Amino acid sequence: MSQAQDTFRNRVRAFAEKEIAPRAADIDCDNDFPADLWKKMGDAGLHGLTVSHEYGGSDQGYLAHTIAMEEISRASGAIGLSYAAHSNLCLDNLYRYANRSQRENYLPRLCGGEWVGALAMSEPGAGSDVIGSMSCHAEQIDDHWIANGTKTWITNGPDADVLIVYMRTAAIEAGSKSVTAFLVEKGMPGFHTEDRMDKLGMRGSNTGSLIFKDCLIPEENVLGEVNDGVSILMHGLDAERLVLAGGPVGLMQAALDLVLPFMHERKQFGQPIGNFELMQARLANMYTALQASRAYTYDVARRFDHSRALRKDTTGCLMFASEHAVQVALDAIQILGARGYMNESPAGRLLRDAKVYEIGGGTNEIRHILIGRELFAETDMQQDTEFIARHA
Numbered sequence: 001m002s003q004a005q006d007t008f009r010n011r012v013r014a015f016a017e018k019e020i021a022p023r024a025a026d027i028d029c030d031n032d033f034p035a036d037l038w039k040k041m042g043d044a045g046l047h048g049l050t051v052s053h054e055y056g057g058s059d060q061g062y063l064a065h066t067i068a069m070e071e072i073s074r075a076s077g078a079i080g081l082s083y084a085a086h087s088n089l090c091l092d093n094l095y096r097y098a099n100r101s102q103r104e105n106y107l108p109r110l111c112g113g114e115w116v117g118a119l120a121m122s123e124p125g126a127g128s129d130v131i132g133s134m135s136c137h138a139e140q141i142d143d144h145w146i147a148n149g150t151k152t153w154i155t156n157g158p159d160a161d162v163l164i165v166y167m168r169t170a171a172i173e174a175g176s177k178s179v180t181a182f183l184v185e186k187g188m189p190g191f192h193t194e195d196r197m198d199k200l201g202m203r204g205s206n207t208g209s210l211i212f213k214d215c216l217i218p219e220e221n222v223l224g225e226v227n228d229g230v231s232i233l234m235h236g237l238d239a240e241r242l243v244l245a246g247g248p249v250g251l252m253q254a255a256l257d258l259v260l261p262f263m264h265e266r267k268q269f270g271q272p273i274g275n276f277e278l279m280q281a282r283l284a285n286m287y288t289a290l291q292a293s294r295a296y297t298y299d300v301a302r303r304f305d306h307s308r309a310l311r312k313d314t315t316g317c318l319m320f321a322s323e324h325a326v327q328v329a330l331d332a333i334q335i336l337g338a339r340g341y342m343n344e345s346p347a348g349r350l351l352r353d354a355k356v357y358e359i360g361g362g363t364n365e366i367r368h369i370l371i372g373r374e375l376f377a378e379t380d381m382q383q384d385t386e387f388i389a390r391h392a
């Protein structure tokens with residue numbers, strides 16, 4: 001970690017400890033998105049970490065973004081998730097694929113936190129098979145597109161001012177050339193959102209459905225090229241999974257923050273429970289899961305800052321961290337005993353928040369399939385002469 005990255009982490013941590021952590025329990029309990037935080041996060045320079053200075057960002061790259069995600073999630077998992085949807089899913093993709101006038105129009109407001117962003121691919125009938133089963137569609141008529149259909153499970157959907165929305169724009173037979181990304185703004189005729197959903201965890205990070213009924217989208221709101229949305233979606237998922245991995249890493253750190261003082265304070269059989277070897281073993285498992293997840297995630301982030309072609313590892317670090325975060329949260333509850341089971345303890349919230357990372361952005365089953373498939377294809381003995389040479 002460079003000196004600059006260490007300084008940056010300390011700055012984000014100080015912000016998160018002051019502005020986010022004291023509100024985390026209320027955000028979870030009330031299930032209310034704290035809109036005022038967005039501008040504060042913008043003023044603190046947290047939103048445009050992968051966007052150039054020209055558009056209000058700070059151009060620090062994906063490792064910095066992942067570290068920010070970790071520190072924010074350590075303070076509140078829900079704010080972390082909404083932050084990722086805004087700063088990565090929406091902002092980063094918009095920066096990468098928008099033309100100059102779209103960049104000038106949207107990026108400064110998103111980087112400053114005056115606007116909230118979101119990204120919508122999932123639909124009621126299109127989850128893991130998001131491209132093949134996509135039924136939201138748009139047709140071009142003169143200088144507009146007319147969009148119809150429903151998107152669902154969209155993080156920040158109910159709060160977003162601008163959303164990247166994927167729509168089918170050509171026959172499904174066109175395969176990877178049948179989807180287009182659009183920039184949809186709150187208030188466009190024919191577009192509305194439904195009320196936020198009531199969730200197990202990540203409460204306060206609003207999730208909702210988007211309804212399009214003959215929605216008029218101006219043609220200048222196409223993001224990238226018409227019918228090139230699949231490529232944007234797939235490349236976007238690589239960065240998304242990497243940045244999201246900071247979420248479970250931050251939640252694991254929060255679990256350790258919680259149990260360590262407790263293991264000193266809580267005494268049974270005349271001594272701190274931290275003296276018991278079974279408690280120490282559980283602590284060791286928590287610590288090594290955190291360290292391994294963090295090291296893998298940072299390594300991928302460092303490499304991603306130089307080359308974005310790391311699909312199996314961006315997927316891998318989120319899969320690994322998300323599985324461990326659920327177990328680490330369960331370990332925290334066990335160490336805290338009855339106190340961990342009570343809702344006044346944050347331990348249950350950590351567990352509920354951690355679980356989403358095994359589902360959102362593609363489930364862990366799909367991640368297993370993707371990693372296994374890539375590794376198998378890379379080592380195809382028929383085609384890979386290097387592999388043959390190595391194993392001859």
Ligand SMILES: Cc1cc2nc3c(=O)[nH]c(=O)nc-3n(C[C@H](O)[C@H](O)[C@H](O)COP(=O)(O)OP(=O)(O)OC[C@H]3O[C@@H](n4cnc5c(N)ncnc54)[C@H](O)[C@@H]3O)c2cc1C
Pocket residue numbers: 085118119120121122126127128129152153154155156199202207356359360361362363364365366
């Ligand atoms: C809190 C939250 C926030 C979200 N935010 C967003 C967002 O901002 N934008 C967005 O577009 N989407 C969002 N999502 C949706 C998320 O990306 C989808 O939930 C995810 O892609 C899985 O789709 P699904 O839930 O429809 O599950 P399904 O695809 O219906 O899967 C159901 C089960 O079947 C398994 N399964 C499916 N196919 C296979 C297979 N081939 N082999 C083995 N098992 C399989 C899955 O792993 C899963 O266990 C969010 C979801 C949640 C919970």
